[in-house]
Amino acid sequence: MAIGSVGVATASRSSSLRTRVGELLDREQWLGPIFVSPALVLLLLLVAYPFCMALYFSVSNAFIGRPSHFIGIRNFVNLWQSDAFRQTFQNAFVFCGAAVGAKLVLGISLALLLDQQLWFKRLIRGAVLLPWVIPTALSTLGWWWMFNSLYSVVNWTGLTLGLMDPPGPNWLGQKYYAMTAVVVVNIWRGLPFFVITILAGLVAIPRELYEAAEADGAGSFARFWHVTLPLLKPVLAIVVLFSTIFTFSDFNIVFVLTHGGPINSTHLFATLARQVGLETGRIGEGAAISLYLFPVLMLVVWAQLRFVRKQAY
Amino acid sequence: MSSLTRRRFLTTTTGAGLAGILATGIPPALGQQREISYLCWNNFAPLMDKKLAEIGQRFTKDTGIKLRIDHIAAAQQAAKYASEVQSQAGHDLVEMRMHFPWLYEGQLIDLGDLVADLEKKYGKVLSSAAETARVQGTWRAVPQYHAMFVATYREDLFKKASLKIPDTWEDLYTVGKELKKMGNPVGIPISQNYDSISTAGPVLWSFGGLEVDKDGKTVRINSPQTALMVEWYKKMFRDCMEPEVLSWDDASNNQAIQQGKAGWIHNPVSAYIVAKQMKLPTADTINHHRTPGGPAGRHETDVPRHIGIWKFSKNAEPAKEFIRYLLGKRETYDEFIMSADAFNLPVYDKLQDHPVLKTDPKYAGLRAEGVQYHCYGWPAPPSDKVQLITNSFIMPNMIAKAVTGTSTKDALAWAENEMKKVMAG
Numbered sequence: 001m002a003i004g005s006v007g008v009a010t011a012s013r014s015s016s017l018r019t020r021v022g023e024l025l026d027r028e029q030w031l032g033p034i035f036v037s038p039a040l041v042l043l044l045l046l047v048a049y050p051f052c053m054a055l056y057f058s059v060s061n062a063f064i065g066r067p068s069h070f071i072g073i074r075n076f077v078n079l080w081q082s083d084a085f086r087q088t089f090q091n092a093f094v095f096c097g098a099a100v101g102a103k104l105v106l107g108i109s110l111a112l113l114l115d116q117q118l119w120f121k122r123l124i125r126g127a128v129l130l131p132w133v134i135p136t137a138l139s140t141l142g143w144w145w146m147f148n149s150l151y152s153v154v155n156w157t158g159l160t161l162g163l164m165d166p167p168g169p170n171w172l173g174q175k176y177y178a179m180t181a182v183v184v185v186n187i188w189r190g191l192p193f194f195v196i197t198i199l200a201g202l203v204a205i206p207r208e209l210y211e212a213a214e215a216d217g218a219g220s221f222a223r224f225w226h227v228t229l230p231l232l233k234p235v236l237a238i239v240v241l242f243s244t245i246f247t248f249s250d251f252n253i254v255f256v257l258t259h260g261g262p263i264n265s266t267h268l269f270a271t272l273a274r275q276v277g278l279e280t281g282r283i284g285e286g287a288a289i290s291l292y293l294f295p296v297l298m299l300v301v302w303a304q305l306r307f308v309r310k311q312a313y
Numbered sequence: 314m315s316s317l318t319r320r321r322f323l324t325t326t327t328g329a330g331l332a333g334i335l336a337t338g339i340p341p342a343l344g345q346q347r348e349i350s351y352l353c354w355n356n357f358a359p360l361m362d363k364k365l366a367e368i369g370q371r372f373t374k375d376t377g378i379k380l381r382i383d384h385i386a387a388a389q390q391a392a393k394y395a396s397e398v399q400s401q402a403g404h405d406l407v408e409m410r411m412h413f414p415w416l417y418e419g420q421l422i423d424l425g426d427l428v429a430d431l432e433k434k435y436g437k438v439l440s441s442a443a444e445t446a447r448v449q450g451t452w453r454a455v456p457q458y459h460a461m462f463v464a465t466y467r468e469d470l471f472k473k474a475s476l477k478i479p480d481t482w483e484d485l486y487t488v489g490k491e492l493k494k495m496g497n498p499v500g501i502p503i504s505q506n507y508d509s510i511s512t513a514g515p516v517l518w519s520f521g522g523l524e525v526d527k528d529g530k531t532v533r534i535n536s537p538q539t540a541l542m543v544e545w546y547k548k549m550f551r552d553c554m555e556p557e558v559l560s561w562d563d564a565s566n567n568q569a570i571q572q573g574k575a576g577w578i579h580n581p582v583s584a585y586i587v588a589k590q591m592k593l594p595t596a597d598t599i600n601h602h603r604t605p606g607g608p609a610g611r612h613e614t615d616v617p618r619h620i621g622i623w624k625f626s627k628n629a630e631p632a633k634e635f636i637r638y639l640l641g642k643r644e645t646y647d648e649f650i651m652s653a654d655a656f657n658l659p660v661y662d663k664l665q666d667h668p669v670l671k672t673d674p675k676y677a678g679l680r681a682e683g684v685q686y687h688c689y690g691w692p693a694p695p696s697d698k699v700q701l702i703t704n705s706f707i708m709p710n711m712i713a714k715a716v717t718g719t720s721t722k723d724a725l726a727w728a729e730n731e732m733k734k735v736m737a738g
Contacts, residue, residue, distance in 0.1 A: 063697065065398040065420040078738050083731055084705060149557030150568055173504065173560025261505030262559050263710045278392045280701045281416045285738070 057287035064281040075288035085289065088260075088267040092293070094179060095268060096247045099186040103243060104236070106187065107194025112224075114195065115202045125199075132192035140256040143185045147171035147257065175265035178258050182266050185253050190246065194239055201235035202228070234308050241304040248293060269293060348379040349628045349635060352393070353408035354618075355384045357460070357583055357656060364652035368645060372638045378631045397623065405626040406635065409619040411688050412445050412695035414453035421453040421621045422629055427636055428452045434643070436662030441686040442617035445695055454619030455636050458650060458657035461686055462511050462614045463678055465570060465584050466577045468600040470497055479577075482516055482545055482605045489553025489577065497576030499553040500569040502561035502709075503546070503716060509561075509709035510689055511614040512579045517542045517708070518687065519607030524702060524732065525693035532736060534711075535729035538609070543712060543721045550716040559713060571595055579604075581616070585675060586654050601678030615686035617660055655679060698735055707731050 024030050058075060062068035079085045114125055131139060146153050155168030171181045205228065213223045251270035254260060260267035260275065267275075269289055277286015351369075356362045362384060369380045383404065385393055390410065397403030398420050414421060428446075432438060438446070442456035464479070471478070471488070474495060479485040489499040502509045517523065522538035525531065550558070557565075567584040569575035573595050578584065588596035604613045620639075622632045640646050647668070650659055655669050655676045670676045690699040702708075711728035715721055 064395045065417055078734075081734050083727070148565075149555075149560050150565065150572065150574065167555070167557075170556050170560055173557060178560070258560075259505045259562065261706070261710075261713075263713050264505075264706075274392070275704055276701065278395055279704045281391075281395065281697055282701065283395070 054287045054291060057283050058291045059288075060284045062282075062284040062287070064283060068284065071284070075285050076292065079285065079288055079292065084264045084267065085272065087264045088269060088272045088289075089292070091179070091264075091266060092248055092268050095183060095186070095250070095266075096244060098179075098183045099190065099247050100240060100243050102183070102187045103190050103194045104240060106191055107198050107239070108232075108236075110191070110195045111198035111202055112228075114199055125196075128195050129192045131189050132196075136189060136252040137256055139189065140185060140253050143181075143188075144172075144257055147181050149173065172258050173262055175262055178262055178266050182254050182257055185257065186247060186250060189253065190243060193243065197235060197239045198232065201232045205231050237304050237308045241301060244300060245297060248297065347377060347628070347631055348381065349406065349626075349631045350381040350383065350404040351406040351408075351620075351632075351635070352383050352385060352397075352404040353406075353620075354387045354390060354410070356653070357581075358586070358653035361649070361653040361657060364649055365639075368639060368649060369635075372635055376631075376634060376638070378634065380635060401625045403623070403625075405622060405628045405632040407621050407623065409446075409454045409621045411616055411618075412690075412700055414446050414619060414621060415448050415695045416697060416700065417621070418448045418453055420624050422624050422626075423451050423453070424455050424622065424633070424636070425452040427455050427633060427641075430637070431455065431640060431661065434641070434661075435646075435659070435664050439615070439617070439660050439662065439686060441615035441688050442619070442660040444691070445617055445688050446619045454621035455640065456617055456619050456660040457640055458653070459615050459617040459660045459686075460581045460583075460657050461616065461679070461681070462515070462579055462581055462604070463681070464577070464602045464604055465580050465582070466600060466602060467497060467570065467575075467595070467598050469598040470495060470576050478602045479605050480603075482519060482607050485577065485605050486545065486549055486553060489549060492576035493553050493555075495576065497574065498555050499549065500561075500566045500575035500578040501549065501554065501558060502563075502566055503550065503558050503713050504561050504709060505706040506561065506563045506709075508563045508566060508580065509712075510703060510706070511616075513542075513546075513708045513712060514614050514687070514689060514691070515579075515604060515612045516545065516607070518612035518685075518691070519605070519609055520545070521607075521609035523692060524690060524708065525699055525736070527692045527694075529693045529696050529699060530736060532729055532732040534708075534732055535725045539725055540721050543715045543724060546712045547716050547721070559717070570599060581656060582676070582679060583656055586656055600675050603678055603681050604684050611684045613681065613684045613686050615688060617688070618657070698738070701735050701738075702732050705731070705735065707735075 025034075056062075057068075059070060059072060060068040061071050061075075110128070114121070114128070118124060145151055149170060149172070152168065152171065154171065155164060158164035159166060159168055169177050171177045209227050209231075210223055213227050218226065248268075249270055250268055251274070254266050254268050254271045255274070258266045260271045269292060273286045273289040276289060277283050353362075353365070356365075366382060369382055372378065373380055387410070390408075390413075393403075394407065394413070394417065397407075398417060409417075428438065437443075438456050439459065442459055446452055446454045446456050466478075470476070470492065474491050476488045476491055477484065479488055485499065492498055501512050517539060520538045520542045522536055522542055523533050526533050550556075566575065566578040566580050567587065570578045570580075570584050571588045571591075571593055582601065585596065585599045585601065587593075588599055604611055606612075620636055622629055622636075626632060638645065639649065646659070650657065650664075650667060651669050651672075653669075655672070658669070658679070659665070659667050666680070670679055688695060689703040693699045707728050711724045714727060715724040719727070
């Protein structure tokens with residue numbers, strides 16, 4: 001019967017298609033790319049495309065809503081003439097160096113402490129994460145109140161305890177204090193990332209190594225120096241790498257606390273780029289500010305990843 | 314003749330209809346929902362936002378045009394507008410602060426017909442609003458209201474110490490010294506915020522100085538007049554203020570007078586309105602007076618706000634209809650203005666003696682006879698370069714440098730150099 005033969009032919013066609021797809025999926029060279037492709041599409045759309053656009057903007061005279069033209073590296077050259085930009089450049093290194101350095105030292109210390117047998121260990125470990133999970137803009141507002149000239153609880157406490165002379169430091173109004181304030185908030189915010197990651201590294205170090213070192217007569221500092229630190233190096237390299245990138249590109253803390261002031265002494269690349277690119281519409285110049293450190297950061301990333309690979313193999 | 318089956322009829326008509334829609338790109342009238350969207354700021358007078366929503370609902374009821382109003386914080390406006398312009402998609406109507414029509418000139422439709430109608434009814438647009446909404450002779454936005462800066466002082470302290478209301482900036486120095494001795498210093502921010510520029514501008518203009526010339530190209534900041542202004546700031550900072558003004562943001566001066574610390578600030582009337590609404594003890598003691606003047610007259614910073622329509626909007630006509638509905642009917646416009654409790658005032662000449670100014674005797678200072686209102690960068694046209702000078706806070710930073718130890722000469726030279734670089738860029 002005709003209907004029956006059509007049905008059989010369709011069934012056999014679909015079964016052979018299934019077989020072919022099945023065979024295809026069995027081959028590693030096809031299956032791998034298929035699994036990776038959704039992530040790749042997302043990366044292309046959300047990372048590669050905006051990055052390429054930013055690259056193009058940085059070498060153009062792009063202004064919001066107007067046709068733009070290629071101008072080579074003129075934006076980068078012009079920026080270096082600006083006092084505000086040179087100050088920002090300097091700020092970025094001071095801010096990043098001070099914050100990452102302090103986070104590293106404090107992170108290792110706190111992780112070592114949390115690795116000990118403590119009462120309420122889980123509770124304390126959870127609490128350490130709090131600054132990391134609270135939205136930055138919100139927590140920075142809290143800090144802003146603490147440093148505020150009118151309501152500063154920091155100054156109130158210092159004055160009450162007799163640690164400061166009245167009226168106390170003008171935290172957000174004098175350049176060194178203002179830089180100290182933004183660095184302190186960045187340390188507070190970024191410390192949990194260091195602590196938790198280093199703690200994970202500490203937990204993974206075999207106990208036998210410490211027992212062997214102890215048997216050889218090593219004290220606590222020698223155990224830290226000769227066992228803990230060498231084995232933590234790959235973890236530390238990764239943490240420092242990520243933190244350097246995050247700290248260089250910080251925006252919220254400075255934007256909420258100081259707006260880049262006083263006299264541009266706390267401006268970072270991201271806050272200056274916003275001021276020039278978005279508030280004034282000069283997207284080309286704004287993109288150039290954002291990408292100024294890209295080659296330097298690329299070198300840092302390359303060097304650190306190379307170091308990590310060497311440590312791993 | 315072959316008979317037409319139901320299936321064949323449906324297939325043919327659906328196919329032809331779809332082909333027509335795809336060819337013209339226009340959906341059938343029945344399916345078209347007349348809907349417009351308006352992106353405006355989170356008003357510093359929140360009751361005005363409520364009133365806007367109410368008027369919007371009435372507009373929908375009266376015209377059948379659906380209106381969606383979205384609000385955005387003032388600080389986020391620039392970023393949001395930039396993304397709408399870059400993607401050529403977003404809202405139909407947008408609220409535009411001060412110089413925004415200049416920045417987005419090529420993206421906004423000409424609204425000259427609407428402004429002409431409004432001027433016929435309410436008189437000429439105030440100069441500061443016209444300078445910012447009319448770009449190269451074309452109205453790129455319709456002025457809707459403005460908020461100007463005004464001298465705000467503690468009346469009780471002035472009475473207690475028998476201090477005279479300052480008529481000039483020099484007079485303010487005289488009373489400021491007394492106020493500081495009383496523990497209630499003058500509160501003028503000298504930091505990277507817009508209130509700093511809003512005070513520095515009027516002081517500079519009153520001493521006869523300017524940042525950039527009328528031609529929009531020549532930098533004029535390094536002048537004897539600016540030196541006078543900087544010297545005035547130096548002695549004010551030393552004798553009448555506290556160093557905390559170097560860290561202030563836009564809200565700090567409001568808080569300083571509301572909390573009873575400052576004796577005199579320069580700000581829109583919001584400091585008093587908020588104190589009144591929050592029933593703060595200082596509300597009864599705060600009053601306003603006319604902006605102080607100087608050798609070159611009496612000048613004040615103005616913040617006009619306009620409404621524009623993006624060129625990419627497919628609903629320009631219904632959007633215009635909304636602007637007519639909101640601003641074109643006197644009773645609706647009055648209702649809208651009254652809701653702001655004198656924070657936002659009409660921008661049309663014949664409405665300057667608006668009933669809202671009579672709702673509280675403390676608004677008398679807002680009438681400000683003889684005060685000339687300008688926006689940032691005046692008298693230069695608000696081009697992107699002039700805006701970059703403003704947004705880079707060069708003037709407040711010049712003052713901050715001078716009051717913290719840099720010589721007046723060096724501070725002026727620094728500002729001139731920075732402004733020239735912006736102009737050359």
